[in-house]
Amino acid sequence: MRVTYYGQACTLIEAGGIGILTDPWLTEGAYQGTWFHTHVLAEAGVTPATVPRDIDYLFLSHEHEDHTDLTTLRTLRPGVPVLIGRFGTPKFRRFLESIGTLDVREVPFGEPVSLGNDVTATILGTAEYTNDSAILVEADGCRLFNETDCKLSYADLERLGKQGIDIGFYMFSGANWYPMMYDYPPEVQSERVRRRRQSLVRGFVQRVKLTRPRFAVPAAGPCTVLDPELLWLNTEERGIFVDPELAVAALREVGLPSEPLYMAASDVWDSRSGFEPHAPAAFRGPRQEYIREASARLAPAIRARQAAEPPAGADLAQRLADYFNTHVAAQTSAVRKRIATRLALDVSGPRGGAWTVDFNAPGPEYVREGLLPDWTYKIEVQDHLLYPYLTGKEPFFEHLLLSLRFRAVRRPDEYNEPLYHFLYEPDPEKLHNWYAAH
Amino acid sequence: MPRINLSQDEIPLETPLRVEHEGHAIVVIRTAGGVSAFEDRCPHADWPLSEGEIRDGVLQCAGHGWEFDAATGRCINAPAYCLTTVTVTVEGGQVWLEWE
Numbered sequence: 001m002r003v004t005y006y007g008q009a010c011t012l013i014e015a016g017g018i019g020i021l022t023d024p025w026l027t028e029g030a031y032q033g034t035w036f037h038t039h040v041l042a043e044a045g046v047t048p049a050t051v052p053r054d055i056d057y058l059f060l061s062h063e064h065e066d067h068t069d070l071t072t073l074r075t076l077r078p079g080v081p082v083l084i085g086r087f088g089t090p091k092f093r094r095f096l097e098s099i100g101t102l103d104v105r106e107v108p109f110g111e112p113v114s115l116g117n118d119v120t121a122t123i124l125g126t127a128e129y130t131n132d133s134a135i136l137v138e139a140d141g142c143r144l145f146n147e148t149d150c151k152l153s154y155a156d157l158e159r160l161g162k163q164g165i166d167i168g169f170y171m172f173s174g175a176n177w178y179p180m181m182y183d184y185p186p187e188v189q190s191e192r193v194r195r196r197r198q199s200l201v202r203g204f205v206q207r208v209k210l211t212r213p214r215f216a217v218p219a220a221g222p223c224t225v226l227d228p229e230l231l232w233l234n235t236e237e238r239g240i241f242v243d244p245e246l247a248v249a250a251l252r253e254v255g256l257p258s259e260p261l262y263m264a265a266s267d268v269w270d271s272r273s274g275f276e277p278h279a280p281a282a283f284r285g286p287r288q289e290y291i292r293e294a295s296a297r298l299a300p301a302i303r304a305r306q307a308a309e310p311p312a313g314a315d316l317a318q319r320l321a322d323y324f325n326t327h328v329a330a331q332t333s334a335v336r337k338r339i340a341t342r343l344a345l346d347v348s349g350p351r352g353g354a355w356t357v358d359f360n361a362p363g364p365e366y367v368r369e370g371l372l373p374d375w376t377y378k379i380e381v382q383d384h385l386l387y388p389y390l391t392g393k394e395p396f397f398e399h400l401l402l403s404l405r406f407r408a409v410r411r412p413d414e415y416n417e418p419l420y421h422f423l424y425e426p427d428p429e430k431l432h433n434w435y436a437a438h
Numbered sequence: 439m440p441r442i443n444l445s446q447d448e449i450p451l452e453t454p455l456r457v458e459h460e461g462h463a464i465v466v467i468r469t470a471g472g473v474s475a476f477e478d479r480c481p482h483a484d485w486p487l488s489e490g491e492i493r494d495g496v497l498q499c500a501g502h503g504w505e506f507d508a509a510t511g512r513c514i515n516a517p518a519y520c521l522t523t524v525t526v527t528v529e530g531g532q533v534w535l536e537w538e
Contacts, residue, residue, distance in 0.1 A: 417516040
């Protein structure tokens with residue numbers, strides 16, 4: 001088995017004459033221009049155009065742009081079979097089918113699928129509400145596990161450990177907006193960042209400990225933010241995007257039998273010959289220095305991209321009311337009660353305004369003009385960034401939050417998971433069933 | 439209703455202890471504030487909480503970092519989630535655990 005690493009959760013697995021590409025994100029500037037790879041992939045000669053077009057299978061773990069990149073997908077040969085987990089809703093499948101060139105195949109979780117030539121793949125499903133998955137590939141007497149961003153149950157991970165893994169690719173970093181985008185006093189913010197980073201690295205170590213691979217690679221999770229205005233997000237004091245070399249060091253410190261392996265984009269691991277470094281030397285240099293230089297190089301392109309962002313439509317207010325009234329009204333009263341929030345949307349820009357989505361209202365109207373004084377969660381965002389999520393042009397609302405181009409406040413300062421689930425996928429049946437069971 | 443006892447000295451300070459009895463797994467916690475016990479399962483992804491850490495009265499799950507008040511079992515990140523509580527009685531250096 002030969003594995004080429006392309007950053008984040010993207011691996012090209014070649015075994016038994018079969019090529020499987022996982023979670024390809026081979027462009028830069030995901031989520032409205034914010035997310036860049038740990039190192040700019042093009043500097044290693046990796047672009048959508050350089051990926052072999054004759055891969056046999058594609059595995060996509062979930063819909064996040066750093067795992068499912070439309071630009072990359074459109075460069076693959078038409079009709080390439082795409083393996084995805086059989087999720088509780090068809091949203092991800094339909095999204096992929098809408099691209100028009102992919103042969104999407106849903107696979108039941110936990111059931112090995114033969115890919116031919118004694119190569120099998122098993123997709124494992126998340127323990128969370130989200131549509132996320134991980135993959136185990138077995139070939140040539142070798143087992144590769146790619147956790148992607150997926151939070152598997154303890155039982156699944158324990159089972160993997162008992163089966164034996166040769167190489168595992170693990171999530172090791174934060175991959176969202178908490179606590180950075182919340183308005184906390186600096187000392188509170190830095191303490192939360194510290195705790196979160198600590199728990200992320202610790203969780204990585206624990207999952208490696210449980211799954212016991214021969215080689216453990218910190219892979220999915222972090223982004224690098226190269227927008228000069230947001231460079232603070234890359235710092236240890238203010239951001240949750242962990243440096244992969246810190247994760248390797250943490251693993252080494254614990255002294256597990258698993259060998260920590262830092263793979264940079266374009267590096268290769270071969271089950272017979274071992275690790276082959278291919279990445280440019282700069283990918284193994286001091287991290288903050290690399291980020292500063294990359295940001296300086298790319299700043300003009302980032303500014304040009306932002307300047308070209310389309311404005312919000314004149315119907316933003318109506319779109320916003322329609323979006324939230326429809327989705328809130330569709331929920332069962334039990335789910336609305338679980339969410340029980342007053343979501344304030346403070347939208348700046350020419351089409352901006354202020355609205356509150358009151359999940360406690362009797363309905364059928366849930367959106368009120370203005371910020372209700374007792375709002376419990378507030379999002380401040382620019383109109384043109386919000387607008388495509390209201391029209392459906394951008395089908396996944398969470399991507400707005402992953403763009404890190406908003407601010408938020410919560411009162412009380414508590415994680416409202418039902419609200420997050422609603423924003424993630426407001427499917428009434430899925431939400432109802434989830435909260436009937438949880 | 440299952441009921442077991444252990445000596446208070448067997449429970450390390452600020453380190454979760456897993457106790458198994460008739461197919462039930464319990465995590466027992468001793469802090470300066472007292473002894474508490476819960477079902478040894480994180481409601482997020484079923485990790486044993488006994489593999490977690492206690493710091494400043496907070497029990498943190500080892501798997502994905504969810505945090506719980508070590509005394510009450512209330513989830514700090516997502517207050518809607520609570521750990522399943524085990525009744526604890528301390529008598530003369532003996533800790534009795536009782537659950538349904």
